[in-house]
Amino acid sequence: MRRKRNIKREIIPDPKYGNQMIAKFINYVMRKGKKTVAQKVVYKTFDVLEKKYKVDPVATFDLAIKNASPLLEIKARRIGGATYQVPREVRGERKMQLAYTWILNSARSKKGKPMAEKLAEELFAASKGEGNAIKKKMDTHRMAEANKAFAHFAW
Numbered sequence: 001m002r003r004k005r006n007i008k009r010e011i012i013p014d015p016k017y018g019n020q021m022i023a024k025f026i027n028y029v030m031r032k033g034k035k036t037v038a039q040k041v042v043y044k045t046f047d048v049l050e051k052k053y054k055v056d057p058v059a060t061f062d063l064a065i066k067n068a069s070p071l072l073e074i075k076a077r078r079i080g081g082a083t084y085q086v087p088r089e090v091r092g093e094r095k096m097q098l099a100y101t102w103i104l105n106s107a108r109s110k111k112g113k114p115m116a117e118k119l120a121e122e123l124f125a126a127s128k129g130e131g132n133a134i135k136k137k138m139d140t141h142r143m144a145e146a147n148k149a150f151a152h153f154a155w
Contacts, residue, residue, distance in 0.1 A: 016043060017058055021065065021096070028100045029119075044116035045123065053124050064126035068099035068133040072144035077153050086153045087144035099133070106132030 014023040022042065030038035046057035053060075073094075074085040090098065107115070107122040109132070125131030 014039070017046075019058060022058070022061065024096070025061070025065075025100055028104055041115050041119065044114075045119040048116055048120035049124060052120065055124070055127075060127045061123055064103065064123045064133075065096065065099045067129055068102055068126045068137055069095040070098055070137050070140050071095075073098070073140055074143050074147055075154075077150075079153060084150040084153055085143065085147040086150050087147055088154055099137075102133040102136045106136070 011020050011023050011027075013020050014026060026035065026038045026042050029041055046061070049055055049057040049060055070090050072087050073090050075088050077084050077086045103122050103126055104119075107118040110118045110121070113121075122131055122133060126133050
């Protein structure tokens with residue numbers, strides 16, 4: 001029996017920039033349903049990007065997400081008693097989800113600064129092709145490349 005189809009919810013663009021990607025990112029930053037707190041953090045992050053790094057925050061955000069989005073990932077697949085790491089191409093929505101998660105996790109793992117500054121640093125680094133989120137992407141690509149021999153198990 002098939003599972004019920006997942007319905008896609010329409011995401012309302014954020015109030016300040018009118019951007020759907022930023023609204024989705026705010027939802028990822030949010031913890032325990034506190035959306036206004038998450039909005040303050042993200043908007044403060046954009047202020048830090050503008051003042052400290054003197055860059056356009058929305059363009060930097062878009063570039064950081066694009067740079068951190070993976071093309072390939074590996075999925076564990078059990079075949080005949082053995083588990084293989086099978087490289088798979090990543091769909092569009094999952095690319096965004098992984099990029100958001102990696103950027104947020106690397107920002108949260110830093111210590112000693114407010115979240116807005118840590119997030120601004122990570123977004124700026126990712127937009128330049130550096131930082132922990134980009135390192136995570138490269139590790140994932142390297143793993144997929146190393147397990148290319150098992151690509152025929154992907155179906």
